[in-house]
Amino acid sequence: MKKNLIVLILLACSGMGYAQHLMVEGKSELKALPDEAVLVLTLTEVAMTTSEVTNALNRKSKTVSDALKKSGAKAYTFTADNYYVNVNRVYTKGTAKDSGYVASQQLRVVVSDTGTDLVKAIEAVQQAENLSFQLQFRVSEVKRKGYEEELLKLALEDAKRQARVIAETMGITEFRVHQVDYTTGTTFPPIMYRAEAMMMKAADDRVGPTLQVEEQTISDRVKVVFTFE
Missing domain, CATH: 3.30.110.170 (Protein of unknown function (DUF541), domain 1)
Known part of the structure; x- marks a missing residue:
């Protein structure tokens, strides 16, 4: 069955x-x-007190901000972040010595016009401070x-x-x-315009940059x- x-x-x-x-x-x-460009600027300052390095960075940041406002560029945002202060420890012949403080901060300029406004922004930061920056293009x-x-x-x-x-x-x-x-x-x-940091040029050596955005x-x-x- x-x-x-x-x-x-x-x-x-x-x-x-x-x-x-x-x-x-x-x-x-x-x-x-890519339809946006990002300028990343690094500020560094050394002084004997934390208040001195902080004030020095604030002055540099304001100088860059003022230069951007005067440049005529409209389509951009300006932010400051990654601020930190460390003891400035100097090593000489195997001996460490504290000599004030070193402070660092990043400024970020996001430009939504990769043509005229970007050129104006680059020229503005070149005129503002002697510092380095990186240029990225992104979507x-x-x-x-x-x-x-x-x-x-x-x-x-x-x-x-x-x-x-x-x-x-x-x-x-x-x-x-x-x-x-x-x-x-x-x-x-993001697409790096140059792998290395781009150094600001001297006043008598400034030339408007020629930039070409590449597809990804x-x-x-x-x-x-x-x-x-």
């Missing part, structure tokens, strides 16, 4: 249709043109979201296209989405599981 029951069950199962799975990975790629937050959405759409369309090609080739008449596995892997690394390649991918019978 048990043997007959098992055979009936097996026969019943063999006549049933079971869903099968097809997993594809959709990919996308775009060229993104703004607003444009970044637009690029992310477009990349995801293109990746999903690519996954659907691949599934359709496989289905037509293998004689599968119908298929549908079963699962979407997605974690954005899109990154927008961004990509994304998504896994989609389809079912068919």
Whole structure:
């Protein structure tokens, strides 16, 4: 009796249709043109007291801020961060001696016009203080979201296209989405204009910089599981 029951069950199962799975990975790629420039300026000062180094950094920061305001540039933001003060420890012939304090601070100028306003901002900081800076180009937050959405759409369309090609080739008449596995892997690394710090030039050696923004390649991918019978 048990043997007959098992055979009936097996026969019943063999006549049933079971869903099968097809997993594809959709990919996308775009060229993104950075629309923001970031000037990172480093201020450093040494003095005998903390109040002296703090006041000295504040004066330098104000000088840069005033120069930017006078430059005529409009599309920029100016912030100061990463301030710290340490003991200025000097080592001479294996002997350490404390000689006042050393303070450092970063100034960040974000320019949303990578043309005329950027040139004005660079010339302004060159005239303000004798310090070094780095120039980066990056994609703004607003444009970044637009690029992310477009990349995801293109990746999903690519996954659907691949599934359709496989289905037509293998004689599968119908298929549908079963699962979407997605974690954005899109990154927008800043583009360094120069790897080394750019030193401010002397007053008689200033030349308006010639800058060319380069496109960067961004990509994304998504896994989609389809079912068919």
